[in-house]
């Protein structure tokens with residue numbers, strides 16, 4: 001929970017402090033140990049070291065000026081199958097939290113990077129997608145104007161209150177902290193998570209039997225702007241990761257499954273249910 005609170009998007013890095021040694025090998029281990037998503041897809045990770053890329057290619061590997069000074073990038077590829085966006089979000093967020101714990105900065109990028117050039121570095125196979133990447137590095141002391149603007153534009157520090165995110169069985173009455181019971185922190189961890197343009201599209205309903213169900217309040221135009229890369233479904237995977245990690249930290253074991261029979265609510269797309 002502390003690490004989740006600590007994480008924030010870093011867009012300006014210190015080029016004089018590359019990530020190497022112990023932190024780097026810890027990240028590589030984390031990438032290896034966390035590539036199986038809850039919905040059955042496997043994520044293929046790569047740590048791309050820009051120091052090992054040819055000058056020509058380097059020129060093409062851009063983030064449209066959004067990221068500066070990072071020498072390493074985490075790349076995550078998945079098959080183009082059902083649930084793969086959620087699984088990518090789930091697994092990659094686990095690595096991002098590991099980086100945060102190591103004092104290493106990150107920033108989810110699903111829009112502002114040159115996908116084709118990074119995909120070439122990934123050696124993307126047929127039927128594979130590269131939904132997102134993240135710079136990996138130590139934060140620079142001074143933030144640039146563009147970073148401050150991006151943060152303000154996305155109102156990055158703000159999150160929606162509980163009563164707009166978590167609901168009782170009718171999908172309408174807000175869930176109180178008391179009703180959340182031992183899952184209070186897990187829900188709070190979802191609320192604090194990063195999401196594309198900070199839209200916070202996660203909605204969680206606790207049913208009459210006390211089980212939690214995750215839904216996406218999709219902005220269709222926004223979510224489908226990148227074709228097969230469903231940016232808000234990645235957000236869902238991140239939420240599942242935060243929920244599962246903090247539930248476990250609080251001694252509750254369970255897992256996310258996609259149930260065949262899920263309750264429907266207007267405007268919400270069902271994602272998964274939590275099974276103890």
Ligand SMILES: Cc1cc2nc3c(=O)[nH]c(=O)nc-3n(C[C@H](O)[C@H](O)[C@H](O)COP(=O)(O)O)c2cc1C
Nearest residue numbers: 008009108109110111112154156194195196197198
């Ligand atoms: C799936 C996803 C995609 C994102 N894509 C971008 C991006 O392309 N460019 C960017 O600058 N930030 C991107 N972000 C970062 C969000 O804007 C950021 O997480 C959000 O504003 C909350 O701020 P915080 O991460 O500092 O808490 C993305 C975040 C997520 C979760």
